[in-house]
Amino acid sequence: MTKSLDESLSFFKDKITDCIKSKKSISVTTHMDCDGLTSGSIITKALIRAGANCTVRTSKEFSKNVLESFKTDSRDFHVVTDLGGGFANELDKTLGDNWIVLDHHQISDEEKENQNVINSWKYGIDGGTEICAGGMAYLASVALDERNSDLSALAIVSALGDRQDQGERKSFTGKNFEIANIAKEQGLVDIDLDLLLVGRETRPLADALAFTSQPFIEGLTWNREACFSILNSSGVNLKEEGRWRVPAELNEEEKRQVIEAITKFASGKNATEIMTELIGYTYTFPREDNRSFLRDGREYSTMLNSCGRINRSGVGMAVCMGDRNKILREAETILTDYRKMIREYMNILSNERWRISESETCVMVNGEDIVPETMTGTISSLIAGSPKNSGKIVILRTKAEENTIKFSSRKSFSCTSDINLSEIMRTGAERFDGIGGGHNAAAGAKITKDKLDEFLKYLEVNVVNVSSSGNSQ
Ligand code: C5P
Numbered sequence: 101m102t103k104s105l106d107e108s109l110s111f112f113k114d115k116i117t118d119c120i121k122s123k124k125s126i127s128v129t130t131h132m133d134c135d136g137l138t139s140g141s142i143i144t145k146a147l148i149r150a151g152a153n154c155t156v157r158t159s160k161e162f163s164k165n166v167l168e169s170f171k172t173d174s175r176d177f178h179v180v181t182d183l184g185g186g187f188a189n190e191l192d193k194t195l196g197d198n199w200i201v202l203d204h205h206q207i208s209d210e211e212k213e214n215q216n217v218i219n220s221w222k223y224g225i226d227g228g229t230e231i232c233a234g235g236m237a238y239l240a241s242v243a244l245d246e247r248n249s250d251l252s253a254l255a256i257v258s259a260l261g262d263r264q265d266q267g268e269r270k271s272f273t274g275k276n277f278e279i280a281n282i283a284k285e286q287g288l289v290d291i292d293l294d295l296l297l298v299g300r301e302t303r304p305l306a307d308a309l310a311f312t313s314q315p316f317i318e319g320l321t322w323n324r325e326a327c328f329s330i331l332n333s334s335g336v337n338l339k340e341e342g343r344w345r346v347p348a349e350l351n352e353e354e355k356r357q358v359i360e361a362i363t364k365f366a367s368g369k370n371a372t373e374i375m376t377e378l379i380g381y382t383y384t385f386p387r388e389d390n391r392s393f394l395r396d397g398r399e400y401s402t403m404l405n406s407c408g409r410i411n412r413s414g415v416g417m418a419v420c421m422g423d424r425n426k427i428l429r430e431a432e433t434i435l436t437d438y439r440k441m442i443r444e445y446m447n448i449l450s451n452e453r454w455r456i457s458e459s460e461t462c463v464m465v466n467g468e469d470i471v472p473e474t475m476t477g478t479i480s481s482l483i484a485g486s487p488k489n490s491g492k493i494v495i496l497r498t499k500a501e502e503n504t505i506k507f508s509s510r511k512s513f514s515c516t517s518d519i520n521l522s523e524i525m526r527t528g529a530e531r532f533d534g535i536g537g538g539h540n541a542a543a544g545a546k547i548t549k550d551k552l553d554e555f556l557k558y559l560e561v562n563v564v565n566v567s568s569s570g571n572s573q
Pocket residue numbers: 131133135136182205261262263264477478481510538541542543
């Protein structure tokens with residue numbers, strides 16, 4: 101019989117306690133995105149605190165190669181976070197009973213039966229919205245020792261990185277909500293309703309407004325001069341003691357003035373919608389320095405994603421583990437480079453010629469030779485956020501290593517399609533000898549190049565030409 105969540109967590113505790121007692125070494129393998137880096141570091145921190153002999157590494161995906169590497173690995177026990185879905189049987193064959201997966205990706209019913217798989221879906225918890233790998237790692241850490249509850253702040257970063265703040269006004273639901281409240285009670289996070297500007301702690305107000313693309317405000321988004329002009333005439337002091345003020349520094353009256361200026365500018369367009377999207381819950385870590393990119397949960401998560409996406413996972417991992425020295429400057433440079441790269445790719449892809457197939461409900465974009473493999477997910481999320489694609493499913497493809505093609509799919513915010521992208525990607529990839537999976541609203545796949553035409557045909561039939569009522573057109 102399938103274990104309950106509590107039973108699985110105490111199973112995890114027993115396994116780890118046994119490793120520590122018998123001096124077995126533990127290897128943690130995790131994904132390189134924000135959720136991967138946070139879940140990997142939460143569990144590694146908990147293991148180190150418990151006195152385990154452990155090391156951690158990151159991977160951009162879980163593949164046969166990773167499995168092969170386990171065969172020759174001298175470590176005795178493997179903990180895999182944010183990866184490993186679909187590989188339970190292979191892990192059993194390769195490692196016997198010496199492994200645990202902590203995850204939140206959708207898995208088959210058969211896989212749920214395996215007691216070494218500790219996956220949210222097994223316990224009726226929606227891994228797409230209610231908990232991510234960081235949350236699962238947090239629960240496992242607390243099961244190991246209650247004092248690990250101080251790792252709750254990192255679990256908040258993981259959920260923000262995976263865009264699980266999908267409740268009303270960007271709030272959390274389910275386990276994420278519970279974990280955020282634990283962090284709040286411990287004084288580790290402040291949760292406030294505020295303006296959702298990108299770079300709340302680090303960017304001058306006008307820049308923050310210009311670089312916020314959700315909501316997309318026609319005339320302001322990407323237009324720094326226009327933002328400066330409306331803010332300048334709003335009555336808010338944009339500078340203080342010779343330096344630009346950032347959004348987090350505004351008092352209530354000033355926030356009201358900013359809202360009024362934006363509403364006036366957008367009046368007649370979609371001012372109410374814009375305001376609904378622009379005000380939501382912010383997650384601030386009071387123990388981080390003012391104006392640091394680690395103080396705002398969303399900016400922290402972007403920094404971690406940027407480290408993973410440009411192959412600098414080690415920097416992100418060090419920050420999560422608590423390093424606050426020179427590494428911060430490195431992380432800051434990575435974040436700046438990443439934002440620059442995003443702007444470049446988005447600029448190129450804004451040209452219609454890359455939109456290769458389009459219907460009322462879906463758009464396919466060819467990013468081959470433009471977007472590097474590791475950035476595919478970031479760019480597909482951004483394309484899905486553009487007003488042009490509102491209500492649609494976006495599928496982006498890029499070239500990947502060893503003659504493979506990587507697909508990344510996203511439902512835009514207002515998309516009402518019943519299609520489960522995780523199933524589409526998993527089933528399609530399996531049919532053409534690839535690997536795929538993910539979540540209902542965000543999923544990916546990888547196939548070899550020789551299968552590209554067939555896979556595109558499969559997507560045409562099963563996604564592009566399916567109307568919003570679910571029928572093939
Ligand atoms: O591997 P993992 O589950 O962590 O990745 C999920 C990805 O999907 C993240 O990059 C997250 O930002 C993205 N996502 C999204 N829109 C959603 C849900 C997730 O872009 N509604």
